[in-house]
Amino acid sequence: MELPTERASLMQHITQERERLERTINTMSDAQLSEPGLDGGWSAKDAMAHLVFWEGSMLDRIRRASAGERIERPERTPEEWDTFINQRNDDAYAQARDRSPDDVRSAFAASYQEVLDTLAALTDAQIFHPDGISANLGFNVVDLIAGDTYEHYSEHGDAIRNWLASK
Helix, strand or coil, rough: CCCCCCEEEEEHHHHHHHHHHHHHHHHCHHHHHHHHHHHHHHHHHHHHHHHHHHHHHHEEEEEEHCCCCCCCCCCCHHHHHHHHHHHHHHHHHHCCCCCHHHHHHHHHHHHHHHHHHHHHHHHHHHCCCCCHHHHHCCHHHHHHHHHCCHHHHHHHHHHHHHHHHHH
């Protein structure tokens, strides 16, 4: 999929995929949310906490880069990136696995609102111009936003829906 080049399209992608994910999650009881069944033995609650973690990581990098900090992105092979990402996922899972469904639902909603508020506070130039936030990240900030919002929502929403359909 081609990355959005304007705010309205970016926000439409984010809100559509998030609403689709929330429609699925809102049909689930606390017991269903907590039941392992996704890849890696995760539950839907674990996937929600995982999304909160990555939204927070994205927001931290966007805030730092928009304040003028250059974010160093180490050179890694694709295999090294996979190992790095998997370790961060494992660490985030270990920290969140014992959280209650209510706690995760609350964090899930708050994190998404923070995403919306942060993106609304940025100018179009900060998001879309190569000399904006992307210059301090060393890569396209729209890639970061897409990967940690609508693409990620779709990935985990599809996994949850497939799991529910298989039951």
